Amino acid sequence: MPTGNRFYSTHYFHDVLLDMHFSGLTYTVLSLFFSDPDMHPLDFSLLNRREADEEPEDDVLMQKAAGLAGGVRFGPDGNEVIPTSPDVADMTEDDVMLMTVSEGIAGGVRYG
Numbered sequence: 001m002p003t004g005n006r007f008y009s010t011h012y013f014h015d016v017l018l019d020m021h022f023s024g025l026t027y028t029v030l031s032l033f034f035s036d037p038d039m040h041p042l043d044f045s046l047l048n049r050r051e052a053d054e055e056p057e058d059d060v061l062m063q064k065a066a067g068l069a070g071g072v073r074f075g076p077d078g079n080e081v082i083p084t085s086p087d088v089a090d091m092t093e094d095d096v097m098l099m100t101v102s103e104g105i106a107g108g109v110r111y112g
Contacts (some may be wrong), residue, residue, distance in 0.1 A: 019047045 023044040031039060042048055091099075 016047060019045055022046070
């Protein structure tokens with residue numbers, strides 16, 4: 001224990017550390033009695049409040065969907081069918097997915 005005494009004489013307990021231990025312990029004890037899948041240690045935190053998950057914006061969803069191959073695309077009004085891009089029309093779904101993922105990698109040579 002002399003090592004711990006030396007360490008904690010220079011590194012004091014912080015509020016965040018104490019809160020993390022408190023909320024983790026409370027979560028552990030209560031998860032033994034209640035099997036709530038939505039329960040999270042942040043629910044018991046005194047310092048950090050768990051924020052509600054926000055629904056993604058339509059623009060973000062459209063950008064994500066643009067990288068997916070196949071399927072039928074509809075316009076913003078829900079009625080207009082958007083045709084598949086001609087540069088990926090003759091490619092397999094695996095090839096399109098590989099190209100989509102590789103766009104985020106810097107450097108290298110791209111073959112189209």
